[in-house]
Amino acid sequence: MKIDAHQHFWLYDPVRDAWISEEMQAIRRNFLPNDIGQILKDNGFDGCVAVQADQSPQETAFLLELAQVYALIKGIVGWVDLFASDIDEQLAAYKQHxxxxxxxxxxxxxxxxxxxxxxxxxxxxxxxxxHSYTYDLLIRPRHYASTLKCVAANPQQAFMLDHIAKPPIKTQEFTEWADFIGELANFSNVHCKISGLATEADWKHWKLDDFSIYIEHVIQCFGKDRVLFGSDWPVCLLAGTYEDSIRIVEDKLADFNQDELNGFWGDNAVKFYGLT
Known part of the structure; x- marks a missing residue:
């Protein structure tokens, strides 16, 4: 099964979605599964993992409603308040979904x-x-130290690093990020999405070579069985097409054999998230 492990859906609300700034006009509108279904099919994908874009229980409910209608949504990474006193009960209730x-x-x-x-x-x-739920890590450099502490304190928890920790591709800085990736990859319970890279580069003038050292380092550190593809659609549209998000990574996989390619483009996501 070929899976895009990172997509978002929303009914645009200018107040709730204030993070979508003026320079992001391209995504200041509704994005629903109908908008991506044919594109996924044209590129050989069987479905996607829908990831939260808003921090509310209503967001998880919204994604669940979509998943009931659209078969292309194979899994959901929702939002829940991990600080809640009744977190155990909330997670138990989600087991019915x-x-x-x-x-x-x-x-x-x-x-x-x-x-x-x-x-x-x-x-x-x-x-x-x-309750055997995964956790996606979306972080910036200021969170590197606490990320390592959190992962070390939870050796049985399955973690997924989103967007390879958003390296500074636009400025081609490398060392601080690379050192962190090397440390994080030492924890075998952490996997990594090679996703959302174009938006960390120069949106209008990026080149395929801009991403090479970052993708190569992630693959070297995590290994081929703990990396997987995600487009970060529709956010990726700020810096290119859906197909661009594929092109950015596919030419970096020359030494992957067929089984490893199958893993990167879907099987690793199926295994990590327990998709069917």
Whole structure:
């Protein structure tokens, strides 16, 4: 099964979606599965993982509603308040919705560098592990240290690093990010989405070579069985087409054999998220 492991859907709301700034006019509108279904089919994909873009229980409910209508949504990474006193009960209730595979918080928007290592958050993480849910990591450099602490404290939790931790591709800085990736990849319970890269580059003038050192480093550190593809559609449209998100990675996979390619383009996502 060929899977795009990172897509978003929304009914655009200028207040709720204030993160979509003036320079992001291209995505200031509704994006629903009908808008991507034919594109996925044209590129040989069987479906996608829908990932939260808003931090509310209503977001998870919205994605669940879409998944009931659109078969292309194979799994959902929703949002839940991991600090909630009733987190255990909330997660137990989600078990009646098998397409909910995991959860994410937009940690990159949190100013607290220790967000991922707060006592309340770690209690929520223990509940995730108990109920066998995955957790997607969306971070910035200020969160590197607490990310490593959080992962070290939760060796049984399945983590997915989104967008290879958003390296500074536009400026071609490398060392700080590369050192972090090397440390994080030492934890075998962490996987990595090679996704959302064009929007970290110069939106109008990126070249395929701009991404080489970052993708090669991630593959070298995580290995071929812990990396997988995600487009970050529709956010990727800020810097190119859906096909561009494929081109950015496909020419970096020359030494993958067929089984490894099958893993990268879908099987690794199926295994990590438990897709059917």
């Amino acid at each position: 098998p397409k909910v595979k995991g959860f994410r918080h937009i940690v990159e928007g949190e100013g607290n560098p220790d967000f991922l290592h707060q006592d309340g958050f770690l209690r929520g993480m223990e509940a995730l592990t108990k």
